[in-house]
Amino acid sequence: MSLLKHASEFYCGIGYDVHQLVDGRKLVLGGVKIPYARGLKGHSDADVILHAIMDAILGAAALGDIGEHFPDTSRKYKDVSSLVLLKQVGAMAAKAGFTIVNIDAVLLAEEPKIKPYKKQMRACMARALGLDALRINVKATTNEGLGFVGAKQGMAAYATASLRRGRGNS
Helix, strand or coil, X not given: CCCHHHCCCEEEEEEEEEEEEECCCCEEECCEEEXXXXXXXXXXXXXXXXXXXXXXXXXXXXXXCHHHHCCXXXXXXXXXXXXXXXXXXXXXXXXXXXXXXXXXXXXXXXCCCCHHHHHHHHHHHHHHHCCCHHHEEEEEECCCCCHHHHCCCEEEEEEEEEEEECCCCC
């Protein structure tokens, strides 16, 4: 299959992640350390936003999922920054002949408010992926007190990624 044949095709992926809130862990969201009383439980830094984004990128490029590439059984990924993993996922997509067009993510959390950190999150992700921050959107919503998110037992995130065949970030 020639890359030229697919030069104008776009590919979309969706990602989802969830982690439990626990005492004794730092809270990292979108690659940014957020002051909060609890953090997310996980093998890596448990950044739900970046995990959802990575799965969306991998899905759009038909490259599997983050569990295949970064298994939680590997000591190599214990407490690793998800920004490191995001950079690797971006490189995998590029190696497969894809360019990331845009990313949209939504955090589901009752608290803390992430508005003061969104610009920094976008900048961190843009650096990791070699993109303009204008191609990345992050937003948040509550669960209106419903379910595990509403009970402040955990956080979840959804993300979409649009990719196109070919190189270059134009």
